[in-house]
Amino acid sequence: MFDQCVQFENSAIAPEIASYLLGETAPMVALKETLSLLAPTDAPVLATGQTGAGKEMVAQAVHAASGRSGSFVAVNCAAIPAELLESELFGHEKGAFTGAENRRIGRIEAAAGGTLFLDEIGDMPDGLQAKLLRVLETRRITRLGGSHDIEVDFRLVTATHRDLEVAVKEGKFRADLFYRINVFPVQVPPLAQRVGDIPLLLEHMIETRTARAPRGGAPHFTDAALAALARHDWPGNVRELRNTVERAMVLFAGRDIGAADIERLLGVSPLASAVEGAGDAEAPVCILKPGESINLRRHLQELEATLIQAALAQADGRVAQAARQLGLQRTTLIEKMKKLGLSAARAKAA
Numbered sequence: 001m002f003d004q005c006v007q008f009e010n011s012a013i014a015p016e017i018a019s020y021l022l023g024e025t026a027p028m029v030a031l032k033e034t035l036s037l038l039a040p041t042d043a044p045v046l047a048t049g050q051t052g053a054g055k056e057m058v059a060q061a062v063h064a065a066s067g068r069s070g071s072f073v074a075v076n077c078a079a080i081p082a083e084l085l086e087s088e089l090f091g092h093e094k095g096a097f098t099g100a101e102n103r104r105i106g107r108i109e110a111a112a113g114g115t116l117f118l119d120e121i122g123d124m125p126d127g128l129q130a131k132l133l134r135v136l137e138t139r140r141i142t143r144l145g146g147s148h149d150i151e152v153d154f155r156l157v158t159a160t161h162r163d164l165e166v167a168v169k170e171g172k173f174r175a176d177l178f179y180r181i182n183v184f185p186v187q188v189p190p191l192a193q194r195v196g197d198i199p200l201l202l203e204h205m206i207e208t209r210t211a212r213a214p215r216g217g218a219p220h221f222t223d224a225a226l227a228a229l230a231r232h233d234w235p236g237n238v239r240e241l242r243n244t245v246e247r248a249m250v251l252f253a254g255r256d257i258g259a260a261d262i263e264r265l266l267g268v269s270p271l272a273s274a275v276e277g278a279g280d281a282e283a284p285v286c287i288l289k290p291g292e293s294i295n296l297r298r299h300l301q302e303l304e305a306t307l308i309q310a311a312l313a314q315a316d317g318r319v320a321q322a323a324r325q326l327g328l329q330r331t332t333l334i335e336k337m338k339k340l341g342l343s344a345a346r347a348k349a350a
């Protein structure tokens with residue numbers, strides 16, 4: 001499809017793309033080569049793929065390799081209530097509506113000179129789809145309550161786990177907007193199709209987590225454990241792998257992990273497994289070896305820190321969203337973060 005293959009010092013993969021997206025299997029190499037070609041252009045990119053496969057990582061990688069000096073601005077269209085999404089995207093003038101006490105710059109304007117990433121674009125309400133289409137055609141926006149147009153230059157990357165062609169056929173997504181955003185469709189392969197990348201991803205995840213929580217040492221995945229990981233179907237993709245590593249770091253710190261341990265680690269919340277397993281013929285994940293003593297208070301604190309870090313990372317450092325996922329008040333989460341010395345910014349970078 002791409003005849004003029006740009007070479008990046010012996011490789012067709014741009015260094016920024018390589019640093020964001022780990023993976024050496026054929027589907028990942030093909031994806032990274034395609035992204036390296038399209039990143040420096042202005043063309044819109046539509047990333048599709050299963051949840052947790054790495055669509056947002058693709059968007060960040062495209063931005064990093066685009067040479068654009070502005071910001072990377074991400075908006076999850078499914079996470080923001082429909083009635084707030086318009087003002088979030090377009091911003092508003094003072095007094096535009098009840099409660100609009102100050103002028104607010106919207107996310108589209110904030111992405112000027114950079115990249116606007118619209119995640120879950122398939123969930124965008126119909127009226128807003130029409131407004132977005134107009135912005136893409138005119139490259140201009142009007143803040144809510146505003147009287148003049150503002151020119152905006154941004155690169156658009158969108159993502160969805162839905163089949164937008166089906167959504168168009170069913171009348172749930174505007175055909176004209178679909179053709180506008182679908183200039184460069186890229187499919188992020190599910191982890192089950194690239195299990196050969198698991199050891200590399202594991203190594204990277206353990207390395208970054210060990211720097212943060214060095215107590216107890218890193219767990220060691222045996223060959224049998226790696227084989228068991230390769231057999232799993234990974235419905236939650238790389239995110240599920242990351243969560244599995246988070247659990248392993250706490251529950252198997254400094255220990256070997258075998259195939260049987262993997263079966264227990266996968267898809268089970270560490271808290272649920274510890275409780276469900278108590279007094280059961282099935283041993284809980286957190287097994288005490290005979291004669292071994294642990295500091296329960298410290299273990300629980302580490303588990304708490306790990307889960308909070310995981311929620312913050314998934315919420316891209318947004319404390320309110322992480323608090324919702326953990327079933328905590330925002331203020332309670334902030335207090336816990338202070339006590340445990342955790343930072344939202346660091347979780348975002350992890």
Ligand SMILES: Nc1ncnc2c1ncn2[C@@H]1O[C@H](COP(=O)(O)OP(=O)(O)OP(=O)(O)O)[C@@H](O)[C@H]1O
Binds near residue numbers: 050052055242313
């Ligand atoms: N190729 C990769 N290399 C390293 N880390 C990755 C890779 N792909 C995904 N990840 C990590 O996996 C997690 C999920 O990735 P991401 O948020 O990009 O997925 P997504 O497809 O956008 O998910 P969703 O559809 O739920 O929004 C993130 O922590 C991300 O850092």
